[in-house]
Amino acid sequence: MLKNSCKLALKKMKHWMMPEKAKTSLATFPSSAEIVSEPLGVVLVISAWNYPFLLSLDPVIGAIAAGNAIVLKPSEISPATASLLAKLVANYMDTSCIKVVEGAVPETTALLEQKWDKIMYTGNGRIARIVMAAAAKHLTPVVLELGGKCPVIVDSGINLQVATRRIIAGKWGCNNGQACISPDYIITTKDYAVELVDSFKCELELFYGKNPLESKDLSRVVNSNHFARLLKLLDEDKVSSKIVYGGERDKSNLKIAPTILLDVPQDSLIMNEEIFGPLLPIITIDKVEDSFDLITSGTKPLAAYMFTNNKKLKEKFVEKVSAGGLVINDTTVHLAEPNLPFGGVGDSGMGAYHGKFSFDTFSHKKAVLYRSFAGDVPLRYPPYTNGKLRLLKALLGGSILGIIRALMGWSKA
Numbered sequence: 001m002l003k004n005s006c007k008l009a010l011k012k013m014k015h016w017m018m019p020e021k022a023k024t025s026l027a028t029f030p031s032s033a034e035i036v037s038e039p040l041g042v043v044l045v046i047s048a049w050n051y052p053f054l055l056s057l058d059p060v061i062g063a064i065a066a067g068n069a070i071v072l073k074p075s076e077i078s079p080a081t082a083s084l085l086a087k088l089v090a091n092y093m094d095t096s097c098i099k100v101v102e103g104a105v106p107e108t109t110a111l112l113e114q115k116w117d118k119i120m121y122t123g124n125g126r127i128a129r130i131v132m133a134a135a136a137k138h139l140t141p142v143v144l145e146l147g148g149k150c151p152v153i154v155d156s157g158i159n160l161q162v163a164t165r166r167i168i169a170g171k172w173g174c175n176n177g178q179a180c181i182s183p184d185y186i187i188t189t190k191d192y193a194v195e196l197v198d199s200f201k202c203e204l205e206l207f208y209g210k211n212p213l214e215s216k217d218l219s220r221v222v223n224s225n226h227f228a229r230l231l232k233l234l235d236e237d238k239v240s241s242k243i244v245y246g247g248e249r250d251k252s253n254l255k256i257a258p259t260i261l262l263d264v265p266q267d268s269l270i271m272n273e274e275i276f277g278p279l280l281p282i283i284t285i286d287k288v289e290d291s292f293d294l295i296t297s298g299t300k301p302l303a304a305y306m307f308t309n310n311k312k313l314k315e316k317f318v319e320k321v322s323a324g325g326l327v328i329n330d331t332t333v334h335l336a337e338p339n340l341p342f343g344g345v346g347d348s349g350m351g352a353y354h355g356k357f358s359f360d361t362f363s364h365k366k367a368v369l370y371r372s373f374a375g376d377v378p379l380r381y382p383p384y385t386n387g388k389l390r391l392l393k394a395l396l397g398g399s400i401l402g403i404i405r406a407l408m409g410w411s412k413a
Contacts, residue, residue: 001336005058008338008355009065016065016359024369026398031371037363039067041117046108046131048122048145049077049222050178055122055145056085060098062358068118069097073111075123076104077222116140118362122180124274125347143351143361146344147180147274148301152331153291153317154188154196155308163307163329164199168207170305170331172258176219177278178226181303181325181332184275187291190284197260197282201245204258212257213250220254221277227254230277233270234259242281288313292320300324300346305331324348 019034043063047056056074063070072089074082079102086100101107112119112134121131122145135142152167171183188196208215221227231249234240239261240247246259256278264271264281271281285291288308295304304323308314314328324344325334334340335354343352353361379388387409394402 002054002057002061005061005338005354005358009061009359012356013065013359016356019368022367026400026403027396028369028371030375031369033367033369036366036368037066037359038366040362040364042069042071043118043120043362044071044073044111044114044116046073046111046119046121046123047075048180049075049081050175050180052078052081053085056081059120059122059143059353059358059362062353063120063362064098065359066362068362070099071111072098072100073108074100074102076102118143120351120353120361121145128349143353144344144349145180145342145351145353146302146347146349147276148299148344148348149184149271149274150181150301150303150305150323151291151295152183152186153288153295153304153306153308154186154192155288155306155310155313156189156192158307158309158329160195160199161203164196164203166307166330167305168200168203168258170333171280172204172208172218172278174332176221176256176258177280178219178222178276179332181335182276183280183305183331184301185271186280186282187285187294188282189288190286193262193282193284197244197262200260204245208258211248212246213248213253213255218255218258218278221256222254224254226277227251227256230256230275230279233273233275233277234279236269238265239268239270246278289316292316295321300344300348302344302348303327303332303334322346324352 019036022033024031045059089100115138120143128144242261244262246257248257259279261281300322302324306317338355341352341357342354390406394406
């Protein structure tokens with residue numbers, strides 16, 4: 001995906017940079033106009049640990065394409081990758097324009113004290129508030145790529161095997177649930193839940209074997225702190241009894257098996273914070289339509305998914321659910337589509353990037369209006385008579401009929 005982003009920018013950059021022609025109105029006649037993209041200046045990119053190359057360098061590609069100088073601060077939670085990024089950038093890129101700063105909280109704090117022309121942060125809401133508060137002191141605009149609890153609605157009457165496999169690919173196949181667009185919980189009807197759970201059991205065993213902790217296709221949890229956080233969610237008294245599949249853990253190797261939970265209480269910890277791991281609760285409802293109210297009662301997620309063949313349900317899903325992105329009959333694949341903006345809304349973030357959206361995110365769209373010395377009319381200059389005011393109002397209103405009426409003296413001042 002990173003190579004694709006780079007190739008796309010190289011191929012399309014000249015086109016992206018071209019001024020965009022804009023129409024002009026009667027109010028500025030005769031004139032022409034265009035929108036010119038210019039670099040913002042010096043930008044700070046603070047990236048996340050879960051996809052440390054992609055989430056570090058994908059925004060940098062857009063920032064370079066737009067003509068900015070960049071400081072990249074990779075996450076200290078993936079220190080080996082951060083160190084390698086610093087080495088590779090120093091060896092292969094222009095260090096007068098692009099620098100990598102390694103470190104943890106003190107280094108990030110020091111960076112946030114500086115004045116930047118834009119800051120892009122990928123991570124969680126708690127740190128995002130710190131970033132935004134620091135940026136506000138300098139009136140610096142921000143792009144925040146956060147997360148949230150990404151729901152999956154599963155309707156009946158679908159190809160259940162394909163749906164289950166696509167959920168598994170988006171949940172456990174994507175870093176064992178450690179992804180901002182990973183399915184966080186499933187909503188389905190009470191009548192369909194058992195069939196769905198059975199399908200998960202069958203497909204998960206097919207993919208990861210009878211002992212998934214030994215599977216080479218299952219990622220580790222990133223560190224002991226996150227491992228302990230996930231166990232706290234899983235071992236809560238009112239949650240642990242809801243496990244219907246999985247639950248095994250290996251502390252020495254920081255591995256937790258794919259775990260499915262059925263009918264977890266809404267007031268449990270696991271349903272009130274982003275899971276960011278291999279645990280997948282299933283919430284049951286009476287009718288699929290009830291899922292929309294359940295989703296909208298919480299904060300807006302970075303992504304939401306729905307599996308259905310019902311056209312009206314698809315339309316209602318798109319109409320009712322506000323999220324950074326929606327996918328119907330699959331999960332997470334919108335991330336790989338460069339022609340779609342990738343970003344959040346509300347608590348899941350602000351701003352977007354990918355493809356041309358990355359270029360636009362790190363550009364200022366400068367309005368340019370061209371006029372000649374011809375066509376200068378006295379009505380815009382004092383003294384203002386009633387006739388001048390009538391014509392000025394008509395011109396600003398953009399109505400040819402209004403202009404004719406003003407010239408004829410038919411309209412009131």
